[in-house]
Amino acid sequence: MIKxxxxxxxxxxxxxxxxxxxxxxxxxxxxxxxQYDGTKRNIWEEQINTRDAKTIAASIYRKLEILQSQGKRNKDEL
Structure with a gap:
């Protein structure tokens, strides 16, 4: 799913x-x-508080969509 x-x-x-x-x-x-920010260590993490695989995957997809939209917005502002 997120492979x-x-x-x-x-x-x-x-x-x-x-x-x-x-x-x-x-x-x-x-x-x-x-979140990968171009460095080996990123101290900012987000804990996912579930043990259900589908819920974990859905949480990651939502986070990736947010990061992708922020990245597009930042590129547009440059």
Whole structure:
């Protein structure tokens, strides 16, 4: 459904506790959306508070549509 549009990853919080602590992960599973801004690290995330795959995908699509419309608007303003 969102294949090719976003990159996804997972972290083993038992093996990498510091990474999970820095990301503010306190419960499992946790889904967070990080906007790519051209840098390797983006501290601004949006937590997706659901465990339903269709709802997660719909949330990501809505966020991508907003980002795409903002990008088009910014290009038009230049």
């Amino acid at each position: 090719g549009k976003v990159k996804a990853g997972k972290v083993d919080c038992q093996a990498y506790a510091q990474i999970c602590q820095e990301a503010g992960i306190r419960a499992y599973p946790t889904v967070k959306f990080y």
